[in-house]
Amino acid sequence: METFATRGYHNASLAEIAERSGLTQAGVLHHFRSKAGLLTGVLDLRDQSDLAQLGEERPRGLAFLAHLVDTARRNAEREGIVRLYAVLSAESVTSGHPAQEYFRARYAGLRAMVVEAIGEAADAGEVPAGLDPRAAASAVMAVMDGLQVQWLLAPEAVDMAATTDLVIGALLGRPVPGGG
């Protein structure tokens, strides 16, 4: 994980991964049939410990959106994870990238969850009437992703949690804090 996060997929070498694992390069390839297989293994492992694992027991409605802000807050303490996903998700759009299908599915699944949560909030009358749930869902996800890149390049210039909260609040028509 750390090597893919720090180097990206293509610039990561099995030699470095092996060294950090206390193995030889051949030893690593005994457990994964290829470098691409290792990457998907890393991504599958990661999946077991975060958002995608929420599944059917996720918070509902506004609580889910609040959970996204919490995730952004926790992410500020987990630079490695943030870097891994920020680098690999963008790299995955290059031709023939082994994680392309993974991220396509991840975004589709995540978008569906956010759309559903917004729909739940709308049913409870907590969302402006004309809001397009799909556009809003894409927007929330995009803000979180985009903030990560900015934050990785200049951590002191960006507050991921506060900014995510600002956008979600604005989309929901929440009055600006301290403002009119």
Added chain:
Amino acid sequence: METFATRGYHNASLAEIAERSGLTQAGVLHHFRSKAGLLTGVLDLRDQSDLAQLGEERPRGLAFLAHLVDTARRNAEREGIVRLYAVLSAESVTSGHPAQEYFRARYAGLRAMVVEAIGEAADAGEVPAGLDPRAAASAVMAVMDGLQVQWLLAPEAVDMAATTDLVIGALLGRPVPGGG
């Protein structure tokens, strides 16, 4: 540009770039002292034809934010450019990446421009009183960047211009279209 956009920096090869340029690999390196030099050359060239070139003659206040929406709209017709920046900006956060300083400066400059535009709009009374200009600026940039990755992976699932407009409008307190 096309090769770096399609492959990313590390996975792009001078051989491919040379072939697409009608040169040999040595011929390419006659004009650029290294692969890294070629990348910065591409980025500098690109800069002459878009946002960063706006400089002091940019639109002011809300007109600048409207210009960002226009940029998102035009980007939907320029997949190559979108891919180039989406891939390289994220890749640039990896250690030792040759475009890291370029993107750090680009984001800082862009953020300053958006902050200024929001300040102008605020002076004109067109912005909610409590809005944090720096957070809002980061948010707008982040939305645009994040949407690009989603759009590259699933173009039919994302409307970059409409979603950018949605977020800007929400931050400015504009009523939702068709809504209450």
Added chain:
DNA sequence: GTCTATATTTGGATAGAC
């Protein structure tokens, strides 16, 4: 300014011993 030729390094992957 472009080429051929080549140096040099590094990459992923495989075979087979232990």
Added chain:
DNA sequence: GTCTATCCAAATATAGAC
């Protein structure tokens, strides 16, 4: 399950002819 040894391909970069 881990190793050594090796293969083969590809990479960037340089030297020097034309």
